[in-house]
Amino acid sequence: METKLNQEIRAVLVKFDDKYFVDGIVNKSKVIRDLDSYDADLVKELLSNDELKKRFTMEIAGATVIKVNDLIDVFEQDEYWQDSYTKYSKKIGLTVNGRFLDESSEVVLDFPYKDTVLKASMSKEDSGKDDLKPDEPFLNEIIAQDEIDTLFDKKILVNAKRYTKEGVGEAAAFDEDNLIIKGNNLLALHTLKEKYSDKVKLIYLDPPYNTGSDGFNYNDRFNHASWLTFMKNRLEIARDLLSEDGTIWINFDDNENGYINVLLDQIFNESNYIANVIWNHTKQSKNDERFFSRHYNHLIVYAKDKNLLPNFQADRTEKDNKAYKNPDNDPKGLWRSGDVRSPNLRKTLKYTIEAPNGTIIQPPEKGWRWAKETVEEKMSTGEIVFKKDYSGIVRKIYLADQEGRTPENLWYGEDSGTTRDANGEIKKIFGTNVFSTPKPEKLLNKLITIASKENDIVLDFFMGSATTQAVAMKMNRRFIGIEQMDYINTVSVTRLQKVIEGEQGGISTDVNWQGGGSFVYAELMEKxxxxxxxxxxxxxxxxxxxxxxxxxxxxxxxxxxxxxxxxxxxxxxxxxxxxxxxxxxxxxxxxLYYNYSEIDDKNVRDLISDSDYEFNKSFYADRGE
Known part of the structure; x- marks a missing residue:
């Protein structure tokens, strides 16, 4: 039975003919989308209905304001539209203050106390101090919407230096260099937005896992709501930086894996989900675990636009080539047999094939993989041949045609490294374990090989010990790294200096690394x-x-x-x-930092060296791109 409200809304919708109906049933998804975008025609008709105007508008300073969110709520309730045509009956998703994340214009910024060097419990070592316990009351602040533009405006960069094999010198200009930035990573990302939007091919992240117990040097004790907001803010700007054919890879354990998938579905769209790669990062059992010894992490992979993404190809190894033989001395070289059966039942592909000796070869249960004309063409080129006894056909896949291979979603330590390997790499460089949660170079080598080509830009804004940047340099990729912690100067930059000098750890031997390369280091100017x-x-x-x-x-x-x-x-x-x-x-x-718009203010200009001033002018220059 239709309610009065239902009847009044339907009376408005029918004025648009079939625009909001499918086979006479309300297409409420379409209505919700148009309400959310304040479709002028729809809003006008709704306001012309006295009943709806009374229930869903209010007068403010002589103006009529439509309460569009209340209207949307109506369409998201099944009791109003019980047989409505929609892809979902009730919306389910992440909310902030009772509103879905994708509907909210609010940005809750926890970062002043969550991801900068501002308080105790920023690292595991600080969490036990008595002077500032981690329960202090100044953890969360909401930045007003009209302040966000100022907060996210590009920042002045200072202490700019260029690192090369010849040493370290001032950087008074910037031109397509590799880049390292010290400072709050959310604000640094917005600083990069104008220059790097749609230009980053690959983003790899190893963010705080929200465990409260690992050694990650950020505050790693967020509650779910704060942690999701923390990640949401950064992933939204990260998507803007990603190229249309780019991918983002995020390293996680099981603690937040389900939550981050839902959040990524909202930001990148669930249709752009690529894979959940399982990385077996340890071989040794952990007897101190209560239930299971955990031996893997997740690598969650999303594309910005999967339709524009080329097929992934991993490097081939001797193991991959083991099945290729040449028993018939084929002049095209080594080959292996490939499947000729259709993976799905296709009646149109169930035809017989006649062999040269007259034998009739029956189709497989689900049919052949190709149409008859295609099979005949492949026979003429020698790609498909008959078995010696004419009992069937064989497809030849030639090694010479294989540039790479389709990667699997289960990665073992043998070809992607382990946590122990990563610790050994750091110890070899520094003589001691100066970083508690590094990733192995083999892991980054594998995913960078799959998801990028030489000269592509690779971004990691939880830079840590700079494994991503070290591997990118050795693989002839351009890179951007962002890190807020002070160890950027004692660990991250120092490691990259050693890479430039030709250090031989990690993947150096595999890629014949001989040193070289360069990068520019700069800091957000603190205020x-x-x-x-x-x-x-x-x-x-x-x-x-x-x-x-x-x-x-x-x-x-x-x-x-x-x-x-x-x-x-x-x-x-x-x-x-x-x-x-x-x-x-x-x-x-x-x-928190000086905005670039202030650089020519006298009281700010006096604080900046001439070299840094020229660097900023160069970095933010409009080159007509």
Whole structure:
């Protein structure tokens, strides 16, 4: 039985003839899409209906505002449209504050305390300290929508250096160089957007797994909502940077694997899902596990547009060629037999073949793989031959025609490395294990081979120990790396310097690496980020008072802060932990770094070297691309 509301909505929809109906049934998916995009014709007709106008509009300052989300909710309820034509009956997905992620314009930014060097528990080693326990109250902040444009605006880059085999020097210009950026990776990605949109062929990520127990040097104790928002913010801008025929590969364990798949479906579209590759990263059983000894990670692979993606090809090995023989001395060389049967039942492909001796060869149960004309053509070229006893046909697949092979989705340590291999590679370079969760060079070599070609750009914005960049350099790919942690200068950059010098670890022997190459290093120019770091590192109230004095002179405060009250004596009556929390809380988080738009302001220009100034002008130059 139709409700009054149902009847009124249907009365509006029928005015559009068959636009919103399929065989007389409401196509509510189409209605929802048009409501979501504020289709002018549909909104006009809805407002002309008195009943709907009363229920789904409100008056604000003399203007009529349609409550489109309430209308959409109606169409997502089965009790209103019980037999409606739709691909789903109720929408299921990730929500923030009761709204689906793909419908929300809000961006919740947890990163000031989640992914920069701002507080204790940024690394595993800090989590046990008493001075700043990981339960401090300044974990989550929502940045207002009108501030986001400022926050995401491109940043000034400073301390630019070029690393080559000859050494390190100033970089006053930038031209298609490999690039390493130190700073918050979300803001660094937006800094790259204008220059690198649609240009990155391959993105590999090894993000925090949200376990709370591994050695990853980021805060690795997010709750699900915060962690998903953290990833959502970064994956959305990552998609913009990816080329139309590019792919993204994300390394995970089981902890968030299901959640990240749903999120990736929303951002990249479920139709662009490629594979879940299982990487067997360890051989030794872990007896300290309670239920199962876990021996694998996931590599989740999505394309930006799968329809534009070429077929993946992995390198061939001697093992792959083992089946190729030449028993009949075929002049085309080694070959193996291929399947001539259809994988699916096709009645049109069930025909007989007559052999030269008159024998009639019956079709396989599901039919032949090709039409009769195609089989006859392949016989004329020698690709298909008859068996010696004429009992069937054989398809020849020649080794000479095989440039690579289709990769499998189960990777073993023999050809993709193990965690132990990765630790050994780091120890060989530095003499000790300076990084707790590296990935082996063989792993990156395998996926870079599959998903890119020479001179393609490879991006990793959870750079870590720089395995991705090291392998990319050895494989003649261009690369971009982003890392916020201070070990970028003691581990990541140092490793790449050694690669340039010709270090022989990892895949060096396999690819005949002799050294060479170059990269440019630069840092996002800190603004309020510097104050936050100083506050966290302050030893006592005297230090904090000196920092506060500087803040009053140059810092940007949240617009909601009452500065007179902040300067009262009450602040210094608190415990030092609370003093730190308050001072960090009042800082404007959308002014963590200087925006490029400020570079010619006198008070900013004086802080930048002439070389860095020229570098920025070169980096952001419009080259007519």
């Amino acid at each position: 309020n980020t510097g104050f936050i770091k100083e506050i966290v590192n302050a030893k006592n109230m005297t230090d904090l008072q000196a920092i506060f004095k500087q803040m009053m002179e140059t810092a940007d405060f949240d617009f909601r802060v009452d500065l007179e009250e902040l300067q009262s004596e009450d602040l210094w009556q608190q415990s030092i932990d609370d003093q730190k929390r308050i001072l960090i809380k009042v800082i404007d988080k959308n002014q």
